[in-house]
Amino acid sequence: MVDNILNEPQRETSGADTFAKYEFQFHWALCKILQKHQNQEDYALLIEYHEDVVIADSLDGQNANFDFYQVKNKTGAKYTVNNLTKREAGKNGEKNSVLGKLLSSCIGTKYEDRITEIGLVASNGFSLDQDNNELKLDVITVGDLSETCTTELANKIESELGASQIPNNLKFIIPTIQLANQREYVITKFADLVDSLFPNGMCNAVSIYRAIIDEIHRKGVVKYDFPDWERLVDEKSLTSYKVKEVIAVNTKHSSTDRMIDDLSSLRDELGWSFSIFKGYRRRIETLLLQRTGMLSAFELNRMKMIEECIDSIDPEQHNTLKDGFAKQMSKLKSDLPEGTFHDDAEVMTEVLYLYLKD
Incomplete structure (x- = not known):
């Protein structure tokens, strides 16, 4: 039996209790794994486990690497350095900032060196000073930021978490999917995926979508910790194997x-x-x-x-x-x-x- 390397106390589990409020992050996560499925990659999708979305790139717990994402469906002003690092007062002192909350799930953990990507996904976008501000990027990496912006972020995060620098694998992501059309968008993505896998095949994309979203809902409400990797995958994750199974059942x-x-x-x-x-x-x-x-x-x-x-x-x-x-x-x-x-x-x-x- 393989130990679960992610078996550390979770920062919070309240997200699982309010699962129904987060349809946007589920649909964004589906789009992410459908890209991996299209590229014939293995994956295990975890919802509300350490972060809003965690994606393992293997079903093998000894070799899996991870992507950590916090997903925000917001309108109004774009995220800036100030509101990314702003801390509100809480019962036991200041709460973590938006960025600090994301990084606290990743920095200083035993799985830190197995995290490939750390992403803050925000529908309201970002207003961060870049080396080339004329570029309109939907994915902003640390390397795209100006030195002044990077230094300011690093100073704020060091004050909050004690971390001396911003991780190079941090990305600020503007999602393609929108709240108003998320269901139809994902159903279309499933239809496109099946057509690419089985040209001229016939599938029921709506049935595929319903089965997968139901599986995510069922797994997402699980808020227990799992010392062993196999139970985590079986009881908390949506795997590439399961998605293949659902597609096969609904395809001719x-x-x-x-x-x-x-x-x-x-x-x-x-x-x-x-x-x-x-x-x-x-x-x-x-x-x-x-x-x-x-x-x-x-x-x-x-x-x-x-x-x-x-x-x-x-x-x-x-x-x-x-x-x-x-x-x-x-x-x-x-x-x-x-x-x-x-x-x-x-x-x-x-x-x-x-x-x-x-």
């Missing part, structure tokens, strides 16, 4: 036709009723779409493990194909770790997949 594509035709020819030999055949047909369709295009490290390892386990068993050595499949299922269930499969139907689907693939 001609690439699955040959294998489904071959599966149909096995129905009588395996003694399946129509309802049993229909169930496995849908399972195979889903698995094929999941394994078309981007394959995550998790999926590659799983496929390798399954193939190696039953490599020595040839279904044709048995009296019937049904007996051969039963032997393979038995070996997988006995040899692979507990929890590898949810049920016998999942084991059979993997056996069928390998047979039809070859």
Whole structure:
């Protein structure tokens, strides 16, 4: 079991209690991971865990790096050095400033050196002095800021947090997505993604969106800490694997036709009723779409493990194909770790997949 490197006391957990108020950050986060999905990258999205949005670039807790984002949906005046670093009075002294709050989640932590990007996302934008103020940037890096601006920010943050400098991976981001059209914007992004993954395929982008946003809502309200990485991923994150699964369930594509035709020819030999055949047909369709295009490290390892386990068993050595499949299922269930499969139907689907693939 891998330790969860992010297992430090969270700065606050009240965000999970007021989850329904933050639809904008959910939709912005979806746009961010859809970019990663388009680029065939693994990811695990965490909402309201240390920060508004945290994205891991791997499902492997020993090697994952992280992006930390604070997402603000505001109107009115742009953020300046002064209002980014302004501190309000609180019950136990001054509260953290907007920028100080973000950086306190990152600086001085045991995972600090595994943070790739620290982003302050604000729909009202930024008014920060740059080396070239004629440029209209939607992403402003520390390197874009003037020396005077950087020094002023660094002095304010040092006074607040004791940090001696502004992190070089800090970015100020103006989101493309807007509050008024966020739902429609993300649904369109899902449709574009599926079209790029499965050209000429047919998908229900609204159903995909609803399933994913429901998953984010369900995971976002979880406010517990998790000492081990696996539980954090399972109970708190939306993973690239889950998004692939949802897309596959809601997509039809001609690439699955040959294998489904071959599966149909096995129905009588395996003694399946129509309802049993229909169930496995849908399972195979889903698995094929999941394994078309981007394959995550998790999926590659799983496929390798399954193939190696039953490599020595040839279904044709048995009296019937049904007996051969039963032997393979038995070996997988006995040899692979507990929890590898949810049920016998999942084991059979993997056996069928390998047979039809070859």
